Amino acid sequence: QVHLVESGGGSVQAGGSLRLSCASHDYTPMTNCMAWFRQAPGKEREGVAAIYIGRGGTHYADSVKGRFIISEDNAKNTVYLQMNSLKPEDTAMYYCAAENFAGCSEFSGYNYWGQGTQVTVSS
Numbered sequence: 001q002v003h004l005v006e007s008g009g010g011s012v013q014a015g016g017s018l019r020l021s022c023a024s025h026d027y028t029p030m031t032n033c034m035a036w037f038r039q040a041p042g043k044e045r046e047g048v049a050a051i052y053i054g055r056g057g058t059h060y061a062d063s064v065k066g067r068f069i070i071s072e073d074n075a076k077n078t079v080y081l082q083m084n085s086l087k088p089e090d091t092a093m094y095y096c097a098a099e100n101f102a103g104c105s106e107f108s109g110y111n112y113w114g115q116g117t118q119v120t121v122s123s
Contacts (some may be wrong), residue, residue: 002031002112004096007120009117012086015033020081020117024095033104034079036070038092047107048094049081059105064090086121094119 008020022034030051035050049070069082079096091108094117097110 004114006096006114006117009119010122017084022079024077028076029097033101034098037095041093047048050104052104088121091121
């Protein structure tokens with residue numbers, strides 16, 4: 001069983017930065033992809049960034065390329081999402097997810113989810 005706990009959300013003005021953390025408790029090698037998703041009120045959940053654990057390969061949604069960076073700290077079983085140049089349209093609940101895939105370039109099929117952390121960007 002994989003247990004994911006997100007933290008680091010909050011409120012920030014446009015142009016600001018936040019760093020989200022996702023701690024994986026009871027970490028097992030059965031999950032090699034970890035990703036961040038977000039869901040704004042009235043909108044569908046969308047994938048934001050993914051990383052191949054241990055190999056560092058990353059994948060980003062077009063809407064966040066050049067602004068967000070996903071990274072991992074294997075010693076802490078933690079994945080981070082550094083969010084820079086934030087925009088009001090980045091406002092959403094952000095979720096961490098984990099799964100075991102051959103590659104981490106798709107934002108579908110994730111079965112392990114955290115409870116989410118709210119990010120609010122004001123103009």
